[in-house]
Amino acid sequence: VFELPANYTCRSFPGPGVEHIGHHNPIREFISGADSHVDSEFAKFTDKHDKRYDNSTHERGRKDVFRQNLRFISSKNRENIGYRLSVNHLADLTDFERRSLRGKRYSGVEYNGGLEFDKTKYSLNAVPQQWDWRLSGAVTPVKDQAVCGSCWSFGTTGTIEGVYFVKSGHLVKLSEQQLIDCSWNEGDNGCDGGEDFRAYEYIQKVDGLSTEDDYGHYLGQDGKCHDKTVKKTIHLKGFYNVTSGDTQALETALYYEGPVTVAIDASHKSLSFYSSGVYYEPTCGNKPENLDHQLSKTANQSHQNSRSS
CATH class of the missing domain: 1.10.287.2250 (Helix Hairpins)
Structure with missing residues (x-):
C-alpha cells in the first residue's frame, strides 16, 4: 500500500x-x-x-x-x-522557407581578388586572448535582413563599418540596400543571395558606398539602383583574405584591423531559433560549399562572437 x-x-x-x-x-x-x-x-x-x-x-x-x-x-x-x-x-516558416533566407551563395571561385593577409607583419604576442569591438563602439546595432537572402550584404557593411570606425573614429550605418540593388553586374543576386567579395569589387568599381540615410532605408527586397545620384561616404582600395582555418591569423586581423567578414554553416534548425548562450553544433560543416550564411566577426573570446542579421 x-x-x-x-x-x-x-x-x-x-x-x-x-x-x-x-x-x-x-x-x-x-x-x-x-x-x-x-x-x-x-x-x-x-x-x-x-x-x-x-x-x-x-x-x-x-x-x-x-x-x-x-x-x-x-x-x-x-x-x-x-x-x-x-x-x-x-x-x-518551413525548413525550405528558412533555407531561402541563407543568402551566402557558393560559386566555386578559386581566387576572389583579395590580397593575402600576412599575419607575420604584426606583433602576434600582443594579441589579447579576449577582445570585443562592441566595447570600443565599433559595431552598429544588430540589423534585420527580413525575408530576404541578403546576409552577404550585412556581412559586408558590418565589417566596413567597423574598420572605418577603427581608422576614423566615426561610426556610420552603411547601406545594405545599395549593395542589393546595384552589385548585380559583379555577380550578386540581391535577395536571392551573393558573396561578400563581389560586394567589395562593386564598391571599388563605383568608388564608394553610401550611408543608409543617404541611399535610403533597407527594404527587405530588391529595389532599383540609384547609386549615381547619392553621396558616397566609404571609399575602398582593396580587401584581404584571411587564411581559412588559421585561427591566429583571424584573431590578429580582428584585433589590429577591425571586424572581419566570415561565413558559417547555418543549415541547422537550432541556429534559426537560437536565443542565448554559447551555440555549439557538432555537425557544422566547414567546407566552402557548406557555408551558407555570412556575418561579421566582432569579438575574440573563449568562444567565437559574431554579429548576424
Missing part, C-alpha cells in the same frame, strides 16, 4: 505547471485536446511580430508549422546543450 511521507498531501491533477503542459509533459501535445498552449503561444507570436495571413486556411497552415517548430524548441531546451532557443519571427 502506498503511504505518503510525513507532512505531504495529495491534490488532484492538473496541478501547477498545467498552463505550460507542452513543456511539463511533451507527450500531451500529441493527445487531442492539448493544443491550448499552442493557441496561446501562436496568438502571442502573431501579435508580437505583426503576422497577417491571407485567409483562415493560410493561417491554419502557418499555425501547424508553428506547432512543429514550437515542439522542436521545447524539445531542444529540455536537453543540456549550453544554449537556449526561443520563438522568433521565423517560427511560422
Whole structure:
C-alpha cells in the first residue's frame, strides 16, 4: 500500500505547471485536446511580430508549422546543450522557407581578388586572448535582413563599418540596400543571395558606398539602383583574405584591423531559433560549399562572437 511521507498531501491533477503542459509533459501535445498552449503561444507570436495571413486556411497552415517548430524548441531546451532557443519571427516558416533566407551563395571561385593577409607583419604576442569591438563602439546595432537572402550584404557593411570606425573614429550605418540593388553586374543576386567579395569589387568599381540615410532605408527586397545620384561616404582600395582555418591569423586581423567578414554553416534548425548562450553544433560543416550564411566577426573570446542579421 502506498503511504505518503510525513507532512505531504495529495491534490488532484492538473496541478501547477498545467498552463505550460507542452513543456511539463511533451507527450500531451500529441493527445487531442492539448493544443491550448499552442493557441496561446501562436496568438502571442502573431501579435508580437505583426503576422497577417491571407485567409483562415493560410493561417491554419502557418499555425501547424508553428506547432512543429514550437515542439522542436521545447524539445531542444529540455536537453543540456549550453544554449537556449526561443520563438522568433521565423517560427511560422518551413525548413525550405528558412533555407531561402541563407543568402551566402557558393560559386566555386578559386581566387576572389583579395590580397593575402600576412599575419607575420604584426606583433602576434600582443594579441589579447579576449577582445570585443562592441566595447570600443565599433559595431552598429544588430540589423534585420527580413525575408530576404541578403546576409552577404550585412556581412559586408558590418565589417566596413567597423574598420572605418577603427581608422576614423566615426561610426556610420552603411547601406545594405545599395549593395542589393546595384552589385548585380559583379555577380550578386540581391535577395536571392551573393558573396561578400563581389560586394567589395562593386564598391571599388563605383568608388564608394553610401550611408543608409543617404541611399535610403533597407527594404527587405530588391529595389532599383540609384547609386549615381547619392553621396558616397566609404571609399575602398582593396580587401584581404584571411587564411581559412588559421585561427591566429583571424584573431590578429580582428584585433589590429577591425571586424572581419566570415561565413558559417547555418543549415541547422537550432541556429534559426537560437536565443542565448554559447551555440555549439557538432555537425557544422566547414567546407566552402557548406557555408551558407555570412556575418561579421566582432569579438575574440573563449568562444567565437559574431554579429548576424
